[in-house]
Amino acid sequence: MAEVVLRCEGLRKAYGTVVAIDDLGIEITEGETYGLLGPNGAGKTTAISMIVGILARDAGSVTIDGQPHDVHRTATKRLIGYVPQELALYPDLTGRENLHFFGRLHGLSGRELRRRGDEVLDVVGLSDRAGQRVRTYSGGMSRRLHIGVGLLNRPRLLVLDEPTVGVDPQSRNAILDNVRQLAGQGMAVLYTTHYMEEAERLCDRVGIIDSGRLRAEGTRRDLVTMLDREDEVELLADGDLAAAAQALAELAEVSAVDVREAGLRLLVAEAGPNLPQILATTGRAGVTVRSVQVREPNLESVFLHLTGKALRD
Amino acid sequence: MTSPQFRIRPRRIRTVFAIAGVQLRLLFRQRLSVFWVIVAPLLFVFVLGLQFGGGQPPRLAVVNEGNGLVAQRLVDALDADDRLTVIELVGADQLRTDVQRGRADAGLVIPAELDAVVSSGGQATVEYLARPSNPTAADLGVWVRAVISQQATLVRAAQVATGENAGTFRQNLDRTGTVEVPGVTVVADTVGTTPFPDGINPYALMAPSMLLLYVFLTSLTAALRVIETRRRGITRRMYATPTTAGTIVAGEALGRFGIALTQGLIVMAGSALLFGVDWGSPPAAAALLVLFCLVASGVAMLVGAVLRNEGPALGICLGLGLGLGAAGGAMVPLELLGGPARTVASFTPHAWAYQGFTELVRHGGGITDIAPQLGVLAGFAVVLFTLGTRWLRRGIVR
Ligand SMILES: Nc1ncnc2c1ncn2[C@@H]1O[C@H](COP(=O)(O)OP(=O)(O)OP(=O)(O)O)[C@@H](O)[C@H]1O
Ligand SMILES: [Mg+2]
Numbered sequence: 001m002a003e004v005v006l007r008c009e010g011l012r013k014a015y016g017t018v019v020a021i022d023d024l025g026i027e028i029t030e031g032e033t034y035g036l037l038g039p040n041g042a043g044k045t046t047a048i049s050m051i052v053g054i055l056a057r058d059a060g061s062v063t064i065d066g067q068p069h070d071v072h073r074t075a076t077k078r079l080i081g082y083v084p085q086e087l088a089l090y091p092d093l094t095g096r097e098n099l100h101f102f103g104r105l106h107g108l109s110g111r112e113l114r115r116r117g118d119e120v121l122d123v124v125g126l127s128d129r130a131g132q133r134v135r136t137y138s139g140g141m142s143r144r145l146h147i148g149v150g151l152l153n154r155p156r157l158l159v160l161d162e163p164t165v166g167v168d169p170q171s172r173n174a175i176l177d178n179v180r181q182l183a184g185q186g187m188a189v190l191y192t193t194h195y196m197e198e199a200e201r202l203c204d205r206v207g208i209i210d211s212g213r214l215r216a217e218g219t220r221r222d223l224v225t226m227l228d229r230e231d232e233v234e235l236l237a238d239g240d241l242a243a244a245a246q247a248l249a250e251l252a253e254v255s256a257v258d259v260r261e262a263g264l265r266l267l268v269a270e271a272g273p274n275l276p277q278i279l280a281t282t283g284r285a286g287v288t289v290r291s292v293q294v295r296e297p298n299l300e301s302v303f304l305h306l307t308g309k310a311l312r313d
Numbered sequence: 314m315t316s317p318q319f320r321i322r323p324r325r326i327r328t329v330f331a332i333a334g335v336q337l338r339l340l341f342r343q344r345l346s347v348f349w350v351i352v353a354p355l356l357f358v359f360v361l362g363l364q365f366g367g368g369q370p371p372r373l374a375v376v377n378e379g380n381g382l383v384a385q386r387l388v389d390a391l392d393a394d395d396r397l398t399v400i401e402l403v404g405a406d407q408l409r410t411d412v413q414r415g416r417a418d419a420g421l422v423i424p425a426e427l428d429a430v431v432s433s434g435g436q437a438t439v440e441y442l443a444r445p446s447n448p449t450a451a452d453l454g455v456w457v458r459a460v461i462s463q464q465a466t467l468v469r470a471a472q473v474a475t476g477e478n479a480g481t482f483r484q485n486l487d488r489t490g491t492v493e494v495p496g497v498t499v500v501a502d503t504v505g506t507t508p509f510p511d512g513i514n515p516y517a518l519m520a521p522s523m524l525l526l527y528v529f530l531t532s533l534t535a536a537l538r539v540i541e542t543r544r545r546g547i548t549r550r551m552y553a554t555p556t557t558a559g560t561i562v563a564g565e566a567l568g569r570f571g572i573a574l575t576q577g578l579i580v581m582a583g584s585a586l587l588f589g590v591d592w593g594s595p596p597a598a599a600a601l602l603v604l605f606c607l608v609a610s611g612v613a614m615l616v617g618a619v620l621r622n623e624g625p626a627l628g629i630c631l632g633l634g635l636g637l638g639a640a641g642g643a644m645v646p647l648e649l650l651g652g653p654a655r656t657v658a659s660f661t662p663h664a665w666a667y668q669g670f671t672e673l674v675r676h677g678g679g680i681t682d683i684a685p686q687l688g689v690l691a692g693f694a695v696v697l698f699t700l701g702t703r704w705l706r707r708g709i710v711r
Contacts, residue, residue, distance in 0.1 A: 074555035077554060077555045084546050084553075086546040090335065090545075093335070105554040109327065109557065
């Protein structure tokens with residue numbers, strides 16, 4: 001069994017009458033990437049701030065590597081790498097100077113500091129721009145440096161708060177690859193996002209958060225299965241659509257068929273393995289299929305199902 | 314015996330210096346700040362020093378009440394002397410005002426009857442006017458006397474020739490190439506008063522004012538960095554590292570103090586090296602500087618901790634920096650402020666520090682002479698520094 005790195009239980013934070021986080025519990029093990037998925041204002045940053053130890057919690061507990069953790073514990077803060085949502089860098093310092101500054105706060109100095117700074121620059125691919133001021137960096141480069149700062153202390157738990165916001169797809173892929181690699185090295189990663197695709201691609205497990213509460217948690221498959229929803233198959237087709245629909249309805253895997261203006265819409269328990277049979281049946285009914293589209297339920301649908309609203313507003 | 318909480322940990326001190334160091338580094342990162350921090354204050358010391366008479370040739374205002382030959386020759390001869398600049402004026406009243414206001418270092422009134430008196434061999438009187446104890450005017454007086462006696466010799470020669478019946482006085486005077494005034498007596502007089510002692514380096518008059526003005530201005534504008542650091546979330550990120558809130562605040566405070574001190578030292582050292590300003594007793598000057606820098610950095614921290622956005626903060630900071638400077642006698646010298654303005658000034662740290670520096674620079678005072686000023690500044694420093702650090706800390710621990 002992999003060791004548990006982060007364990008938090010019963011976390012709660014209220015701002016006046018707004019309960020930003022209510023009874024949040026999360027566990028993340030070594031090498032695991034956990035995604036906290038939720039819309040704007042769901043409470044992701046509030047949750048992360050309490051976990052990192054920069055915001056005092058109203059209730060609950062956090063342990064890092066089994067040690068109790070809160071805002072005053074520097075011993076456990078040593079184990080955490082934190083990448084905040086906003087770009088927390090000095091624009092008038094160079095990339096290397098920014099790394100060295102935060103490295104010093106982590107207790108690095110001298111040759112060790114310089115070596116670690118260069119390693120991190122290499123990891124985030126900024127070695128050739130390290131001597132230039134951050135002000136001159138592109139958005140993606142600043143983001144990468146920003147993530148680099150979180151890696152300086154070789155954390156046990158890396159916490160990233162929406163690290164890909166406002167980043168072009170190429171930089172975004174680079175960032176996601178970086179995170180995956182780091183997790184591969186045994187780091188536990190807590191990652192918040194409101195991009196469903198990112199959570200699906202990157203995270204071993206996903207927690208869906210809305211209005212301060214964790215609504216569901218599990219692997220992507222777990223969550224989709226929980227939804228108990230079928231795949232949707234859309235056929236663009238010409239011919240005797242009614243006859244084809246009748247034939248398709250008799251297949252065991254097909255639970256519903258709709259005749260549309262330019263084709264058919266089917267609900268199928270599992271679309272992939274049944275596609276050949278579906279196409280054969282329509283062919284026999286004298287219908288020519290011009291295109292097929294399969295829509296599997298995704299985290300977006302799970303979210304919609306759980307909260308009754310779309311993930312992005 | 315030290316209790317564990319108060320043990321000084323070397324790592325913590327390194328962190329405090331790392332945080333402070335970044336602030337100092339950032340101070341010089343913007344191209345313009347080199348101008349504002351180094352060039353501008355020293356330039357002001359220079360320009361204002363010139364106004365008090367350094368560098369330029371002294372200005373002699375001259376009123377020629379008549380239009381005689383002798384008088385005109387005297388004016389021309391003064392004008393030809395390149396140790397001084399002649400400003401010709403009409404009317405003795407204008408001259409008197411100009412000397413009083415410092416537009417001229419001294420004035421010379423040549424009476425209308427000069428030519429008549431002199432050509433008939435009589436004794437004429439010109440009036441020389443200066444502010445009391447203006448060293449420049451004293452030099453000027455010597456030169457004016459020299460020119461006049463030179464002219465007098467020539468007039469005497471012309472008169473001798475006329476006496477021998479070798480042509481008219483005018484012809485003879487032309488022949489000598491100059492005038493003579495048989496003993497023109499120079500009557501010296503003084504107008505106005507001076508707050509400044511004899512023989513002081515003119516740059517030393519404004520250097521303390523510029524030090525006070527700029528230490529505050531630079532501290533306050535650099536306080537925008539405190540706001541930026543918080544707004545960008547850098548402070549929170551620092552807090553996420555194994556750094557306590559106290560260490561972060563200490564680092565910020567040291568950084569603020571370092572900036573103020575750097576600015577103060579630049580004005581002190583720069584004016585001493587470039588313009589020979591003597592800041593007086595070193596321990597006393599150091600004590601004044603350190604206390605005033607503590608006050609300035611306390612205000613900077615308070616402003617930086619209370620305000621949230623750099624935009625409005627910039628206006629407030631400039632307003633505070635210039636306003637306190639003006640009210641405290643760092644722009645218009647404190648001595649020239651009237652009664653009510655003087656009362657207002659006593660509520661600013663500037664006025665106290667100004668008095669302290671004046672005592673050291675102009676009157677050669679020592680640390681005991683400025684004890685009251687040091688005491689008041691220490692009070693300002695304790696209150697403002699405490700408020701500033703408290704407030705800053707409150708922004709971190711939420
Ligand atoms: N300092 C604060 N004072 C008052 N309310 C706050 C504060 N910080 C957050 N909130 C409220 O708490 C709730 C959760 O905010 P939080 O920033 O944690 O959301 P988020 O999921 O990170 O959103 P986003 O995706 O926009 O970053 C919101 O309703 C927000 O308005
Ligand atoms: Mg957020």
